[in-house]
Amino acid sequence: MTDPTDAVVRTGPVRYATAARFARPRPVAADDHRPSSGEICPQLPSRLDAVMGPPLDTRPQGEDCLNLTVTTPALDDGARPVLVWFHGGGFSSGAGLMDWYDGGALAAQGDVVVVGVNYRLGALGYLCLDGISEGNLGLYDQLEALRWVSTHIAAYGGDPGSVTVFGQSAGALSLRLLLEMREARGLLHRAILQSPPLSITARPRTDSEVLGRVFAGLLAEDPRTAGLPAILAAQRETASINLRRSGSTLEPPFLPVKFPAAQDGEPAVATVRGLDVLYGWNADDMTAFPVDDADPAELTRRLYEKPLAHYGVELARSGARVHTYRLDWRPAGSRFGATHCLELPLLLGTREAWRSSPMLGTEPWAEVDALGRAVRAAWIAFARTGTPGPTPAPLSCGRGPEPVWRGEPPRGGPATRPGDI
Structure with a gap:
């Protein structure tokens, strides 16, 4: 049987910007025709390797990492909807170029263009230290990537007037902040936020500077040349100290710095007026971040469901058109249930990329892909129309900030297959 993803065109990596260490990104000059390095941001192993499994592909790591990849049905003037992917990883790991995030299935199924973006991570992207780094550089990288899409995506068969950004975890937190940035207006038209832990979206500048000084003390040399x-x-070492100080298994050491409450005299949430926003979570998100003697279901409600419900009310009041989702799927043989990151293989990547992923348990890939087609269809419909349309039972969707779910997800018990929920 022919794989439909064989028909798509995978282009890249493409360098979308350049940046000196601890400086804001600059667009690539028109006369700069150097090939992309293909590098991803230097990083340590992910803290979620036990859940997702370690990545099976290897990429060169280096600071020339502002690269992206484009997957398109054709290099023509098709003016297709564009989906731009911001990966998760606690602002410390991951890359849009990884095989986990291959956009082939999404592009082939929906006749859409998929863009995967690298951005700077850890201290290189989010260090806040007086005289060294202002912070939020990874966020400015993402903004520059959206500018690249606006300028160049038509040459890849995409429509710069129909851009949906979808991000997961840290990528969704980034997206939430971009929705509040005046500079991002007009660069995206729809947004999908997947399992953002909103309580750790950003830190006050004073707190960020404290951790910046901790990092500098541990480094014991000039960060600009180290x-x-x-x-x-x-x-x-900074991560270990931050864990002891905060007691949070969720909070990474390097986070975005909070923006002022208003930009140009208007409330930040006013920038979402007229946008379509889909947000949601997985029923067992917190099994990926275990806390001793704590119920993961209750933690998921407290750290994902309730903050997202409050955010949805704010979005709706500010003029956004809001839809919500919840993923209740628990793969057979997985001890993690509907955990953090579980929707990723339903949307992106390949059988080979997700081979032996612990969170998928013993679920046959045919079952993963069958549910994946339904989830991809919902994301594609949202990117085209602003509504996800009807969805299968493991994926519950609702309209407005207070959806009515099709029954509560089961709590505990044996893992279930898609048709059992």
Whole structure:
């Protein structure tokens, strides 16, 4: 049987910007025709390797990492809807170029263009230290990537007037902040936020500077010239100190810095007026971040469901058209249930990329792909129309900030297959 993803065109990596260490990104000059390095941001192993499994592909790591990839049905003037992907990883790991995030199935199924974006991570992207780094550089990288899409995506068969950004976890937190940035207006038209832990979206600048000084003390040399191994070692130690201080298994050491409450005199949420927003979570998100003697279901409600419901009310009051979702799927043989990141293989990547992923348990790939087609159809419909349309039972969707679910998800008990929920 012919794989339909064989018909799509995968282009890249493409360098969308350049940046000196701890400086804001600059668009690539028109006369700069150097091939992309293909690098991803230097990083330590992900804290979610136990859940997702370690990535099976290897990519060169380096600071010339502002690269993206485009997957399109054709290099023509098709003016297709565009979906731009911001990966998760706690602002410390991951990359849009990874095989996990291959957009082939999504592009082939929906006749859409998929863009996967690298951005700077850890101290290189989010260090806040007086005289060294202002913070939020990874966020400015994402903004520059959206500008690249606006300028160049028509040459890849995409419509710059129909851009949906979808992000998961840290990528969804980034998207939430971009929705509040005046500079991002007009660069995206719809947004999908997947399992953002909103309580850790950003830190006050004073707190960020404290952790910046902790990092600098551990590094014990000038961050502007230190070698990458030393920077990553100091990041690891900063993470340990932050965990002891915060007691949070969710909160990474490097986070965006909070923006002022208003930009140009208007409330930040006013920037979402007229946008379509889909947001949601997985029923067992917190099994990926276990806390001793705590109920993951209750933690998921407290750290995902309730903050998202409050955010949805704010969005609706500010003029956004709001839809919500919840994924209740629990793969057979998985001890994690409907955990954090579980929707990723339903949307992106390949059988090979997700081979032996612990969160998929013993679920046959045919079952994963069958549910994946339904989830991809919902995301594609949202990117085209602003509504996800009807969805299968493991994926419950609702309209407005207070959806009526099709029954509560089962709590505990044996893992179930898609048709059992």
